[in-house]
Amino acid sequence: MRIDEVRNNWNGYYDGDLSLLDRFENACFNFIEGRTSVDQFVSGISELDEWAFRMYWGSYQKTNWLNTGQNKKYPIIKETIWTAIMERIRRLLVEKTGLDFKLIQGKTGGQVAVAVFEDGNIKTKDVDTGIALQHKDGFLVPVIAAECKGGHACSTCHDGIWGQAVRMKKQFPNAIQVFITDNNMTVGKKIDVSTYEDIDFEYLERGENNSEKFAKGNGYNRLNPLVMEAAINQLVTAVSSFDESHWLKMNPLYKNTGEKFRDSPDKVGYFVSPKWRDIVEI
DSSP states (O other): TTHHHHHHHHTTTTTTTTTHHHHHHHHHHHHHHHHHHHHHHHHHHHHHHHHHHHHSSSSSSTTTTSTTOOOOOTTHHHHHHHHHHHHHHHHHHHHHOOOOOOOEETTTEEEEEEEEBBBBBBEEEEESEEEEEEETTSSSSEEEEEEEEEEHHHHHHHOOOOOOOOHHHOTTOEEEEEEOOOOBOOOTOEEEEEEEETTTEEEETTSSSSHHHHHHTTTOOOOOHHHHHHHHHHHHHHTSOOOHHHHHHOOOOOOSOOOOOTTTHHHHHHOOOOGGGSSSSS
16 A cells, blocks of 8 residues: 555655654554544544645745645645545445455556557556556556646646546546546636546545635635545446446557657658558658
8 A cells, every 4th residue: 555655755854743644644544444434534634634735735836845846745645545545445346346456556556558559568557546457468457547636727737637538548448537636626617518528527625616715814625525425435336337347348459560659750850640641741
């Protein structure tokens, strides 16, 4: 499990009371083992979450080590929290279906296939968290691929998650794309739902939009156990509604041409896809 990842990521930066991290980790472990409810889980992790929330949202960007640009130190908290939730989901699904679901957890254990080629090569991608099934050829097929976003969930961010979902579903059409936001969704209000329909589930983990508003007002937008409970119930229901063959279904394998991608750029300085070569001069 990746529960100690928060501690490992903060080494050399965080010099506060380490018992804060102890209590956070214990809350995650107790929840995974089924010893606590979602309400108790949220209560146990909220102390660390509130401290980080105020530090991240309550200061202008790039004024401390937790809110500097693309720093992963704030998002890693929610990735860890939601990995605990996904492990709870995984155990419930194993119990309900008897299938051997695997936990996806970041760079260690997060490499799922997104493209399978006829020569046996596999293109993989790191996924923040989720669950997968192992194909008979050894690679992991995404069943739930979840991305966790700290900060503004703007249209650019949604476009990235949507693009990832389209790419994944091109090979595995039944894979579920989940997007977990930090409740500062700034994507345009007039955008039709069809724009991002390949994002199957999106959870605002605090249950009320605009975290920045809360922090700038010196407040705290607490994690919402009802949202997490909904995620568990909805995703368990969605996955358990279909058999193993549904989740392992693949579209036709990507074909190999025998030509290497670098051949043309190395020779003439540009690349033209084979599908255009009968139309344009190369």
